[in-house]
Amino acid sequence: MRPPSCYAGRRQLRAHTRKRERNMKPILAAVTAFALCATLKVSVAEEADSADALVSSWTLVALERFGAGGEATRARAPHGLLVLDGAGYAFEYFSAQSPSASTAGQTDAQRTFAEHGGFWGRYEADAAAGRIAFEARSGVSPNVQGFRFSRRYEVDGDRLIVTSEDEPQAQGNARFYWQRVPTVAHLTPEYRQVMGFWEHVEERRIVAATGEVLSATRRAPSVIVYTPGGFVGVHFPRLDRTPFAGDAPTAEEAQAALRGYIGYFGALSVYPGEVAHNILGGASPAPGAILRRAAAIAGDELVVTLQNTGAIVTGEPAAQLTTVHLRRLSDADDMLPKPP
Template sequence: MRLISLGIALLGAVGSGVTVTGQAGTAGTHPLVGTWRLVSLQRAAPAQPLAPVDNPVGILIHDATGHAIEVVTQAGRPASLNPAEQLQTYEASWGRYTVEASGATATYLIAGDLNPGRKDRRVLRTFQRRDTELVLVENGPDQRPAVRTTWQRIPELEALPAYQEALVGFWRWTGSGMINARGANVRPASRDPSVIVYTPTGHMAVLYLPPPGRQRFASAVPTIDEARAALQGSVSYFGTYIVQPKSRTLFHYQLGAVNPAAVGGSFMRNFDTAGAQVTLVFPPTMLNGEQVRNTLTLERLSGLAEMWPDFRR
């Protein structure tokens, strides 16, 4: 299997407000807005031409207010990969982006990344949109193309259920913990800036990062111990989701995950939305002899109007 050691340092700093400028895309929306699946990946070693990477899969999501999340990995990764190999074949980051007035260059500022050394980095990419195809090119230090990704836009659901609308959007993690029967948080959690995203195409992506303070890798390729420490407590995968409105449950189906053994699996969560907040509740488990439920709270960064500006009920 060919390992990915990409220079894709996508995505950016936490915030809100309209930051996207530039030319209008098809249907009157910005050309980057939407949910995109990876169809081609090329990368180049220093002073070498671009070469294809085998079996690329991934997801790229932009909203109209400048939030983005990207996952790039490979299909068929063996479950036996060690932590360092997992990180070399799976990249995930999120943050904010802006587009120059020319409409051909985007700047991404990383808010969160599985690789702790890429947090707060700023990355410049040129892009071309041709109908439902998006091509992004990132140059290396020598200003030669280092990474070229090609994405296919996934169409929004033709009949998006009304009960699903409230969940669509970028959601930033604000807190979580193990809640017992008395409502006490017996194990509160802390995380670097983290998000989960639900799209109007029926796709989702999540990047929950460990607590602040992770150490940067000593070199471009982490050791097994460095990678294990960086991944400890992280959750990252992408796939599809289904909303069950009567039982207030969500089902996540994993198409790609940092742990290759998790691909093809699914998760169930209870949920509750209240204005700009969503609560996700995991199934019960036992902790120190009592039943608890991991409960996450998230605040809205964007919603259906920002994920699908042309939507009309």
């Protein structure tokens, strides 16, 4: 027989081991919870970084359209601007030539809706799912007003690939290749002040000498966006546009929808008290036009005064002027890309 002291020692050792295991359980649980929390934080941070990477101005470098069988065809002469800000606002305008066979027999107005697309409104990115949800306020086609849709996206550095599916007219079944635009060097205070999304409130025809309002006009949801990358985008549809009855507009529907619509993107120049829209692409006005506008900002209101061409030609003071009144939706802090 072993001495009683040996049995007692073994019992004490087992009791000490069980006690140590009990004491370790909460420690192990805490370590596991901490590791899980850290993993979740990293995952959430990565998703946030991916969504933040979208905040920028992007220019279109290529566009592919998908046929009925899913085959992709590269479109000719793609042009476009995509703007996504940190406040959740989006602007898009693009155009690309259609094959001659697909537009045979179409009027110029019908061809516009086959080759031009885009919208402005709200967006929310889901980085984990790789999708962006949009709610269009308005756009090139009257069928996008109030339209909710989502697109797949991949962002890799300065390249953004976006794939659309079941959307109206030129927007549907296409893959867009966008390239990030860097911020303009040496942003002036005047430039920073004008940057952002500006929603149209109304247009006024006024007496130049007195400021008396002769008439005021409202539009469907409309916007001007000024970007830190040196671009401007405009969607100004008429208030009374009606959606097309079918997938493609008739000649009469297309002509009616374009009447009074102003939509384009271009290069932006900012001067003291003035902005210039140098049009690169759009439905109206035509590319190549340079639109100089007097611009005055007070708080969150921007008043843009259109040039009176007749007064410039004659050298006489203008009797009447047109002013466009807009309210700020986002500012320079929302527009500037997030640092990595």
